[in-house]
Amino acid sequence: MGTAITMTEMKRKRFWMKVALFAALLAAWPTDAAAMHITEGILPASWAGIWFVVAAPFVFLGLRNLRIRSARSIHVKPLIGLTGAAVFVISCMPIPVPVVGATAHPCGVGLAAILMGPTITALIASVALTLQALFLAHGGLSTLGANTMSMGVIGGFTGYAVFHMGKRLGAGTWASAFAAGLIADWATYSGTALFMSLALARDGEWFSMFLAIMAAFAPTQIPLGVLEGFITAGAYRFIMRRRPEVADVDRLGVVA
Amino acid sequence: MTQQNSRAALETRGISFTYQEGTKALLDVDFIAQDGKFTALLASNGSGKTTLLKALVGLIKPQTGQVLVEGGDIRSMSSARLYGKVGMVFQNPDDQLFAPTVAEDVAFGPRNMDLPEAEVKARVEEALFKVCAGHLAGKAVHHLSYGEKKRVALAGTLAMGPKILILDEPTAGLDPMGEEGMTRLLSDLNRESGVTVVLATHSIDLLPLFADRIFVLKNGRAIMNGTAEEIFRDQEMLKSAGLRLPYVSALLHQLKHYDGVPINGLPLTIGEARKRMLEHIPESALVKSLIKEPDDERT
Amino acid sequence: MTQQNSRAALETRGISFTYQEGTKALLDVDFIAQDGKFTALLASNGSGKTTLLKALVGLIKPQTGQVLVEGGDIRSMSSARLYGKVGMVFQNPDDQLFAPTVAEDVAFGPRNMDLPEAEVKARVEEALFKVCAGHLAGKAVHHLSYGEKKRVALAGTLAMGPKILILDEPTAGLDPMGEEGMTRLLSDLNRESGVTVVLATHSIDLLPLFADRIFVLKNGRAIMNGTAEEIFRDQEMLKSAGLRLPYVSALLHQLKHYDGVPINGLPLTIGEARKRMLEHIPESALVKSLIKEPDDERT
Amino acid sequence: MLFELFSDIFTIRQSRLAFIDARVKVIVALGAVILTLAASSPLFPALMLTVGFIGAYMASVPARHVVLRFAAPAGTALLILLLKTFMTPGEVIGIFKFAGLGMAATEEGLRQGALISARVMGAVAVLQLFSFVTPAHHLFRSLRWMGAPKGWVEVAMLVYRFTFDIFEKAAEIGSAQRTRLGYSSAGRSLASAGTLAGAVALGAMEKAERVEEAMLVRGYSGEIPYDPPPPLGAAGIMKTAGSLVALGALFIILEAI
Numbered sequence A: 001m002g003t004a005i006t007m008t009e010m011k012r013k014r015f016w017m018k019v020a021l022f023a024a025l026l027a028a029w030p031t032d033a034a035a036m037h038i039t040e041g042i043l044p045a046s047w048a049g050i051w052f053v054v055a056a057p058f059v060f061l062g063l064r065n066l067r068i069r070s071a072r073s074i075h076v077k078p079l080i081g082l083t084g085a086a087v088f089v090i091s092c093m094p095i096p097v098p099v100v101g102a103t104a105h106p107c108g109v110g111l112a113a114i115l116m117g118p119t120i121t122a123l124i125a126s127v128a129l130t131l132q133a134l135f136l137a138h139g140g141l142s143t144l145g146a147n148t149m150s151m152g153v154i155g156g157f158t159g160y161a162v163f164h165m166g167k168r169l170g171a172g173t174w175a176s177a178f179a180a181g182l183i184a185d186w187a188t189y190s191g192t193a194l195f196m197s198l199a200l201a202r203d204g205e206w207f208s209m210f211l212a213i214m215a216a217f218a219p220t221q222i223p224l225g226v227l228e229g230f231i232t233a234g235a236y237r238f239i240m241r242r243r244p245e246v247a248d249v250d251r252l253g254v255v256a
Numbered sequence B, C: 001m002t003q004q005n006s007r008a009a010l011e012t013r014g015i016s017f018t019y020q021e022g023t024k025a026l027l028d029v030d031f032i033a034q035d036g037k038f039t040a041l042l043a044s045n046g047s048g049k050t051t052l053l054k055a056l057v058g059l060i061k062p063q064t065g066q067v068l069v070e071g072g073d074i075r076s077m078s079s080a081r082l083y084g085k086v087g088m089v090f091q092n093p094d095d096q097l098f099a100p101t102v103a104e105d106v107a108f109g110p111r112n113m114d115l116p117e118a119e120v121k122a123r124v125e126e127a128l129f130k131v132c133a134g135h136l137a138g139k140a141v142h143h144l145s146y147g148e149k150k151r152v153a154l155a156g157t158l159a160m161g162p163k164i165l166i167l168d169e170p171t172a173g174l175d176p177m178g179e180e181g182m183t184r185l186l187s188d189l190n191r192e193s194g195v196t197v198v199l200a201t202h203s204i205d206l207l208p209l210f211a212d213r214i215f216v217l218k219n220g221r222a223i224m225n226g227t228a229e230e231i232f233r234d235q236e237m238l239k240s241a242g243l244r245l246p247y248v249s250a251l252l253h254q255l256k257h258y259d260g261v262p263i264n265g266l267p268l269t270i271g272e273a274r275k276r277m278l279e280h281i282p283e284s285a286l287v288k289s290l291i292k293e294p295d296d297e298r299t
Numbered sequence D: 001m002l003f004e005l006f007s008d009i010f011t012i013r014q015s016r017l018a019f020i021d022a023r024v025k026v027i028v029a030l031g032a033v034i035l036t037l038a039a040s041s042p043l044f045p046a047l048m049l050t051v052g053f054i055g056a057y058m059a060s061v062p063a064r065h066v067v068l069r070f071a072a073p074a075g076t077a078l079l080i081l082l083l084k085t086f087m088t089p090g091e092v093i094g095i096f097k098f099a100g101l102g103m104a105a106t107e108e109g110l111r112q113g114a115l116i117s118a119r120v121m122g123a124v125a126v127l128q129l130f131s132f133v134t135p136a137h138h139l140f141r142s143l144r145w146m147g148a149p150k151g152w153v154e155v156a157m158l159v160y161r162f163t164f165d166i167f168e169k170a171a172e173i174g175s176a177q178r179t180r181l182g183y184s185s186a187g188r189s190l191a192s193a194g195t196l197a198g199a200v201a202l203g204a205m206e207k208a209e210r211v212e213e214a215m216l217v218r219g220y221s222g223e224i225p226y227d228p229p230p231p232l233g234a235a236g237i238m239k240t241a242g243s244l245v246a247l248g249a250l251f252i253i254l255e256a257i
């Protein structure tokens, strides 16, 4: 496979056939594919370190936020701990993906971002990812920085932004939450694909690698993102209908 | 209804279940609930009651053994068929009310059965009426009291029209009136509507006394089954299972075995106990003037 | 300890509390718990027991009235001082165990009191010993059974060395053995260690009988208070508050008022009831051969 | 399925590794992961994989559980191997027919793929062995001792503690929905899953209020106190340094082969 620029028609066709092969492999693998988190050991030490450095400020923003809000009101820490645990549990719910017939897991960051705001979401994501890496062998410690970046930061901030943009543009709460869940999920998976391709590819070929990984993840992630949109919207609507005062952003949210 | 005999509505044959991390919650349990009868599982905390009930409705799959509903293995039953026949009410009502309002919540099951909307409405109304909660239909679920939530949760299952009703600790957390009301409700459902009732409880003084048959579990094993009289007669067994006699029976038991009053049998209810006690009090000792007009508070 | 009389450990003066959405949960409640005594709040579901207990420890602020702890208004007390004196155990143990292990959880309170680590360790050990849970120290909280969690939650409060212990439904959800064990534990703490015990319950047959004084709530009002004998003598009041007699008393009550057996007073416990019953059974009717060697199961 | 794996029961079983000071284990495990990632041949990672399996066996972790935990990373490792083998330019060592198309495997690709796959499996094995023999609360205590941000550790402790409770609640709600046919079609499943997620999140927020009250009456004033572990001590330092030196030596030897 040459560089993307010099690809002939034939090579291009062959490239996509290979992508299809990997997609089939991924879908056929009995456990849920590791699309959401970068598995331990994939990133070379240099890239692992870079993502730690990039993600750290966001987690520290979350910590700062936590500290400021805790100083103001004592209930914030248990509230964030409990809501974090809930998001963690939700992200472990098995969702049957219709197209490929496998089950996958929602990432839950869309919901987390709506309920808790983006920086707290980054903090919670780093915690949940650590626990997952240790007790579930999902993701990893060396890839914690990259995973926090793709899930907590990219997923969290896009989810939050989409939700509030949607509401500002006059879309209903349901539609905004749906979009937030969907976009946060897809953003997370694009981030993961981007980081993996950057690390795996040699000079010049990263774009084709990126496309290949994206394509390999697509059969599960595209429908999963839609499902996650529905779940996020359903969950948010449930909370709003049951206890609208609880979902008051100022209690949990982070625009502090 | 209680006459038509000995067809098993629910049956387990030698089921065992071990939780993923190693707790052996059920060990070779044979359980039978006869059609139209009232069957109770009586056991102390952590004996496997909830686990057994979950196995009965296929929510957990025993590693060995078989679960039969009306003679058919539940593994070969579609969930629509199974849950059309068997309804389950869980212990914590907060975990089973998921619609914003009572009426919507009760309608959840019937709607999922693809019934026409008119039929759904009728069923919701009927179910709420049965549990004396008709006036709650329009209320928001989280504004209900605990006792009300318990009754609405029951209505949500009744609305699906199950022939077999399984309940986990239906009276736990209820006050005396709630406890009595729920017990009467279940007993009526069983006697009047012919619903087969299976329930788990660790309360002793009221609920089990209504059961046609009681199964006692201990550490995941069904160590005994029989009528209430049979079960409570075996004090050794009760003690080993961490249970005790109903208070009234304990009084009469002590009068007999500590004081030598030759009481016949082992009365379980207040009414029976009164009769037995009067046999030993000379007519001459009774004071007529004490007797008040009896009201309807007799149990 | 129970001799030193009539100093109020806890007192409310005309407190009323309305929840944000409008439920009037407490209405002009006067409550007193004497120092060193065992005081019970008895009421049906939703009568305001939990709300009152929370007001006693300052978790909710009554809109009117005063709460006094050892004579001092709690509004003028630092939380460190207040919670050094008054400990509260909530109903659901899962909500009050927040550390990963039992020992760490029990140490939470003492550490917040800034005690030196050696003292913390000693207190944790002692508290766990008191609730018979010494062997659980190293266990993960989420691996405990329900009864174990209840006892550990109590230990977490005891470790802070409170002179006043407040408990919300300490026996709810426990099986017969657990219920009895918890009741005995609380009674021992009260009698032997001199801890003032205040608890809320809607179970009737065991816990309230240990109380020196019982307060009955109804719809947020304290409608009566007195000794167990006084409370259970007033059947009208009990009925209106949705309560009932203990089963044993109900039997004797019915024998008296439906059958005319002239029973003295209103026995509440099995032991008392036995004595009263024997007064009416002629010596000649007793059969000595029935008497077994009494074991320790008498209540 | 995923959640069944989330179990710490094995760390409670007694094994020799479980008794080692958690701080030593944290440092050595991190060292092992870093060396695994730095390896330029699959040998050192393979050694770590072996050590991981032997350790799991010593800690009497059921084989089924080990297989379950390794399944997903193994899938990823295989995928990487294939991706690399067939998508890296270089000297072709074989052509495989797939769907009428020739796929060229290259030597360079195979080499790179094998290395990355080995790193994945080796690093995962190190981490899993660590979590099999280290109770979570020891980990939290070590992290705090090592100067991890207090807020982070506190949140992690709460998340860890309540995950189990909340999972049970989620399972209960799911069961209640199931018995009322909430999952009897795709549309209903989706609606039920949304409701479930909402009920779980709301339940957690409501629980947080009760937890906070329970913390308050036990003197909580904003920070969860902890008991700092004693200094690592000469023995601990020796153990850590010894293990790291041994790992380093093995690394150098295996890299040289």
Ligand SMILES: Nc1ncnc2c1ncn2[C@@H]1O[C@H](COP(=O)(O)OP(=O)(O)OP(=O)(O)O)[C@@H](O)[C@H]1O
Pocket: B019, B020, B021, B023, B024, B025, B043, B044, B045, B046, B047, B048, B049, B050, B051, B052, B202, C145, C146
């Ligand atoms: N999800 C679970 N995972 C692991 N072990 C469990 C689980 N649920 C229950 N157990 C264990 O299985 C055993 C039986 O539990 P079960 O809930 O069936 O008892 P129970 O009789 O219903 O008790 P209770 O009266 O407290 O409700 C107990 O030892 C319990 O700790």
Ligand SMILES: Nc1ncnc2c1ncn2[C@@H]1O[C@H](COP(=O)(O)OP(=O)(O)OP(=O)(O)O)[C@@H](O)[C@H]1O
Pocket: B144, B145, B146, C019, C020, C021, C023, C024, C025, C043, C044, C045, C046, C047, C048, C049, C050, C051, C052, C202
């Ligand atoms: N957080 C709350 N918000 C609004 N209303 C509440 C709240 N907590 C309780 N209530 C209401 O206040 C009243 C008293 O409740 P409380 O919990 O004090 O009763 P209780 O006697 O403890 O009942 P139970 O025996 O069921 O525990 C009830 O009507 C209840 O619905």
Ligand SMILES: [Mg+2]
Pocket: B049, B050, B051, B168
């Ligand atoms: Mg149970």
Ligand SMILES: [Mg+2]
Pocket: C049, C050, C051, C168
């Ligand atoms: Mg209460």
